[in-house]
Amino acid sequence: MSTPIPSASWPLDAVLLDFEGVDRNRIVQIPWTIRHACEGTAIFGATGSGKTSGSGRNIAKSMLGAGFGGLVLCAKPDEADRWCGWAEECGRLDDVKLFGTDTGYGFNFLDHELNRSGPGAGISENAVSILMQCAERSGGGKSEDGIWEQAARQWYRNAFDLLRIAAEPVTVSALHMMVTDPKAVEKAIALANARSNLDPRDRHDLAAVTRYFKGEWETMAERTQASVRMNITAILDPLARGIGHELFCRHTTLTPEEARNGSILVIDLPVKVYNELGRFAAVIWKYLFQCAAEREVAGDGSRPLFLFADEAQFFITSKDAEFQTTARSSRTATVYLTQNLPNLLAELGGSGRGKARVDSLLGNLQTKLWHQNSDPETNRWAAEILTKGKTVRTSTNAGFSFGSGDGGSGGSSEQELIDYEVLPREFLKLAKGGPEYDAIVTAVLFQGGREFPNGRHWLPVGFDQQNS
Numbered sequence: 313m314s315t316p317i318p319s320a321s322w323p324l325d326a327v328l329l330d331f332e333g334v335d336r337n338r339i340v341q342i343p344w345t346i347r348h349a350c351e352g353t354a355i356f357g358a359t360g361s362g363k364t365s366g367s368g369r370n371i372a373k374s375m376l377g378a379g380f381g382g383l384v385l386c387a388k389p390d391e392a393d394r395w396c397g398w399a400e401e402c403g404r405l406d407d408v409k410l411f412g413t414d415t416g417y418g419f420n421f422l423d424h425e426l427n428r429s430g431p432g433a434g435i436s437e438n439a440v441s442i443l444m445q446c447a448e449r450s451g452g453g454k455s456e457d458g459i460w461e462q463a464a465r466q467w468y469r470n471a472f473d474l475l476r477i478a479a480e481p482v483t484v485s486a487l488h489m490m491v492t493d494p495k496a497v498e499k500a501i502a503l504a505n506a507r508s509n510l511d512p513r514d515r516h517d518l519a520a521v522t523r524y525f526k527g528e529w530e531t532m533a534e535r536t537q538a539s540v541r542m543n544i545t546a547i548l549d550p551l552a553r554g555i556g557h558e559l560f561c562r563h564t565t566l567t568p569e570e571a572r573n574g575s576i577l578v579i580d581l582p583v584k585v586y587n588e589l590g591r592f593a594a595v596i597w598k599y600l601f602q603c604a605a606e607r608e609v610a611g612d613g614s615r616p617l618f619l620f621a622d623e624a625q626f627f628i629t630s631k632d633a634e635f636q637t638t639a640r641s642s643r644t645a646t647v648y649l650t651q652n653l654p655n656l657l658a659e660l661g662g663s664g665r666g667k668a669r670v671d672s673l674l675g676n677l678q679t680k681l682w683h684q685n686s687d688p689e690t691n692r693w694a695a696e697i698l699t700k701g702k703t704v705r706t707s708t709n710a711g712f713s714f715g716s717g718d719g720g721s722g723g724s725s726e727q728e729l730i731d732y733e734v735l736p737r738e739f740l741k742l743a744k745g746g747p748e749y750d751a752i753v754t755a756v757l758f759q760g761g762r763e764f765p766n767g768r769h770w771l772p773v774g775f776d777q778q779n780s
């Protein structure tokens with residue numbers, strides 16, 4: 313049973329919290345609404361700068377207090393306890409569902425995706441995409457050429473179709489068997505052929521699947537095949553054994569759709585403890601949560617959702633930027649916290665697709681909060697967002713030099729001047745909370761397209777770590 317909601321309506325302009333800002337030595341209240349929340353939030357700051365206990369906590373509790381459902385991804389082992397504490401303070405503890413070891417929940421995500429009802433149900437391609445999201449966050453997926461990605465997609469697509477036609481359960485374990493043991497493929501083909509009641513569509517698909525496994529796959533250059541197989545195994549392996557098997561290959565007792573009923577789904581498999589399994593678990597839940605949210609056009613009567621990830625660099629995938637473009641119609645508020653820009657780029661690849669993914673996502677998270685930081689790249693980037701613009705100054709050089717014999721040299725040079733509103737070094741000076749700063753955390757708040765009382769798109773704001 314979910315906690316009774318404060319109201320059965322969540323208009324986009326309802327205020328979730330008031331940021332406390334400073335304008336010319338006056339404290340000003342800056343209302344932040346459901347609309348702002350659904351336009352996405354990115355929080356940056358060095359380790360110990362007050363991200364989690366300052367802005368993160370305030371935003372999280374405002375959404376809990378307003379009755380949002382949500383999904384929480386965990387990087388650190390204390391994340392789940394922290395969320396239980398916040399939920400308790402907001403009277404929402406009963407809504408928290410911890411998905412982890414020994415919590416009794418299971419999520420057979422392939423079965424759920426292929427057998428759910430509603431739009432797009434039962435399409436193999438959607439199930440393929442789940443595993444491809446995981447691939448983006450494993451070593452193999454960082455390849456820029458996309459060849460391995462295409463080959464893996466093709467393998468998954470054929471494997472899903474074969475299992476479906478053979479009337480075998482589509483599980484991570486079954487896929488794992490098929491990629492590691494060619495006899496498992498033979499067996500599935502034999503089972504599919506032995507079925508007497510195949511409809512014409514399945515017959516057609518079976519012929520295509522057989523052509524793929526007996527032709528293209530079998531005759532693929534040995535090294536290429538080994539590399540595709542290795543990349544697929546890297547994803548399936550942690551999910552098909554031990555805790556992964558228990559949580560993802562058996563029954564389903566918790567689904568992303570439950571968030572809309574008010575559940576707070578905490579994926580308590582922190583990356584710092586469970587490594588690859590923790591990452592994949594988070595990415596699977598996040599992707600299916602985003603897909604479920606997107607399938608609905610949510611109105612004022614639909615409970616809003618949040619997607620909260622501290623140390624978000626571990627979980628970001630290509631789906632995030634795409635999802636953010638329509639997040640408002642699904643009434644979903646993404647809140648991503650991370651230390652600095654180089655962290656994100658290191659996780660996602662500093663050039664090509666990884667860099668484009670980071671740029672596109674950050675451009676689409678409209679509320680930004682920058683806490684204390686000593687990373688020059690992050691501080692420069694933040695300061696560049698807060699500029700009045702760039703001007704080009706042309707300077708002319710008479711350049712006449714005595715005794716050169718050529719009559720002197722003249723010319724002009726162009727210099728780009730950045731008119732900063734906040735200098736990069738200002739981010740070094742923000743308050744980090746704790747006893748040294750009397751539990752006060754300060755940050756710079758920026759919202760694209762919004763003007764604050766100081767006439768700018770940004771404002772210094774403060775958080776009391778000890779307020780309730």
Ligand SMILES: Nc1ncnc2c1ncn2[C@@H]1O[C@H](COP(=O)(O)OP(=O)(O)OP(=O)(O)O)[C@@H](O)[C@H]1O
Nearest residue numbers: 358359360361362363364365366744745746751777
């Ligand atoms: N309730 C509190 N009262 C006083 N100080 C606190 C409180 N909570 C945290 N602190 C202190 O405030 C500082 C900021 O902590 P916080 O965990 O919010 O930083 P962070 O930016 O999230 O760091 P990290 O990137 O390491 O997670 C730390 O020194 C921490 O010990």
Ligand SMILES: [Mg+2]
Nearest residue numbers: 363364365622
């Ligand atoms: Mg933190």
